[in-house]
Amino acid sequence: MLTGSYDYSLVLISLLVAILASYTALDLAGRVTSSQGRGAVLWIGGGAIAMGIGIWSMHFIGMLAFSLPIPLGYDLPLTLLSLLIAVLVSGFALWLVSQPEQPWWQLLCGALTMGAGISSMHYMGMHAMRMLPGIDYDPGLFYLSLAIAVAASGAALWIAFRLRHDTPYVRLARSGAALVMGVAIVGMHYTGMAAANFPLGSVCGAAIAGLDSRWLASLVIAVTLAILAIALLTSVLDARLESRTAQLTNSLEQANQELTHLALHDNLTKLPNRTLLEDRVDQAIHKVERNGGCFGLLFMDLDGFKPVNDAFGHHVGDLLLREVAQRLSSHLRTEDTLARIGGDEFVLLANLGEPDDAVTLASQLVALVGTAFMVGGQELRVSTSVGIALYPGDGATREELLMNADAAMYHAKGAGKNGYSFFEQSMNTNARNQLQLLHDLRQALDAGELELHYQPKFAAADAQRVIGAEALLRWQHPRRGLLMPDQFIALAEKTGLIIPIGNWVLNEACRQMSRWYAEGRDDWRVAVNLSALQFCHAGLIDSVRHALERHALPANCLTLEITETTAMQDADASLAILRKLAEMGVDLSIDDFGTGYSSLLYLKRLPANELKIDRGFVRDLEHDSDDAAIISAIVALGQALDLRIVAEGVETESQQAFLTGLGCDSLQGFLFGKPMPAEQFMVGVEALA
Structure with a gap:
């Protein structure tokens, strides 16, 4: 038998290439998993080429490290075919890792397929030497190399699947896994090489017309390292871009959420505002129409708030409104909605088991607001007047319900404040008069109806x-005659x-x-x-x-x-x-x-x-x-x-x-x-x- 020898510097380089190729494969698996559609296809294709060249290069550098006492060479078509097998196997591995799940049968089939592919690549590369007579393989070592290829492939697929997502310390974990995988791949290669026996008198048929091994090692090493470095750098840059894009997306989503919250909530009390209240009233109407039941709108206006505001200033008034909102919110059910719709006006949308439940709820609201508040070291007292409109019965739309609850609230104020009142149809007359007066007041300036006495x-x-x-201001109303300021100034201020x-x-x-x-x-x-x-x-x-x-x-x-x-x-x-x-x-x-x-x-x-x-x-x-x-x-x-x-x-x-x-x-x-x-x-x- 011909006795072979190894260039241990190339052996070491082959190990380093195997580790680098393994790390690149793990990193590319992460890129494939995080991409979608066309991007995923491009990453699988590009990754297959880079990863395949890396695995093949390790194998080829390992072969170039081996020498016999006869000239050696490698058949170009067979060498390229072994490279193609490595690329196809790598593409299959990346596709397999990108799947959402990894059941045991899929892992087993993948390990067998990859092991067969890597073994085929190795032994096809050995065959590219065209030895005459042919290489005599030791059966035990030959089958051991196949078993190592299957086991290494299974371990690689299992590790890549679990390290494919970016998590804290994932790069450190990939580095350790790449070291293990690289050693396993090199072990398979050199086990296969150890299985090869070359009889005395053997001649390399590819030594004359094939690839010259004298300069090929340097070329393969340089090209391989360049390709792996480019693939790895591209992956890292893409990961950073994806991370920054994700951060920007999260920031935009958070900003949109904050803007949406601001658009739908009162800035002072953080309660829902009129816009959100109207939407929930519409939802409540649809729910009652589908499932039956009833709900109530309780319109609240604070009695005595203006004197507090005038006496202690707007800052204390704002603090009082916050305290009122917090006290009312803390006593509400989760399915109810308390909104501030302006000034010292609040509206409660409450699901009711029976219409009479509104009485109990309104009494609780009056009692809650009537208890003294400690604001800025001052003990402040206000009360509330509550107007109640029920659905169904007191309006078909949210506009009607809100208007009728408002009318009932004004009736409660007129009845002495610090109490509640259910809507009655007769209240609409005064509400409509106010709306009509407001409409007329908006036109009074342009129509020249205002005058000074x-x-x-x-x-x-x-x-x-x-x-x-x-x-002194007067309003010469076209239908109501001369109106004094006390009949319209409060409406104008509001x-x-x-x-x-x-x-x-x-x-x-x-x-x-x-x-x-x-x-x-x-x-x-x-x-x-x-x-x-x-x-x-x-x-x-x-x-x-x-x-x-x-x-x-x-x-x-x-x-x-x-x-x-x-x-x-x-x-x-x-x-x-x-x-x-x-x-x-x-x-x-x-x-x-x-x-x-x-x-x-x-x-x-x-x-x-x-x-x-x-x-x-x-x-x-x-x-x-x-x-x-x-x-x-x-x-x-x-x-x-x-x-x-x-x-x-x-x-x-x-x-x-x-x-x-x-x-x-x-x-x-x-x-x-x-x-x-x-x-x-x-x-x-x-x-x-």
């Missing part, structure tokens, strides 16, 4: 001398229409005052009331400036009246706004003084020019000594702060005498004149002259 102001020391007028209406009042009052100024009434001032919402609006300063500029009116001819409560609800913010107005030269008046919650410290800082005594004190002046004492104190306070004192609601001569004696600067009331249109106002003034 003017009530004269007189000097207290000279009751014949007019010193200006207060502009819907935000007060802003454009307030701007119109401001502009119209300045227009009229500019006429009077041009007629020589340059010592007059026109007073305009600002609502709380208008005073807090960001565009107030610009609206005042534009109105004055548009009508070329000196700023000191305009007096802006804000209530004491409005000025005090956020004193620091009010101070900033009032200072800007004062810098423009506008006259500032604190209206309804004595009825709110003033802080003398803040009042001293406010750049006001006058205090206006509320008509409630003037009305009972002659019969209530307390009112007389309060007015005396207000006048003394105003004089101490160097403010003009205006008393409104003067209706009798004794009231006039008392107020003049105290030192009031100006008076207004029915004793001197009622509010009237500008033309009639001037007729009355000229008659006095």
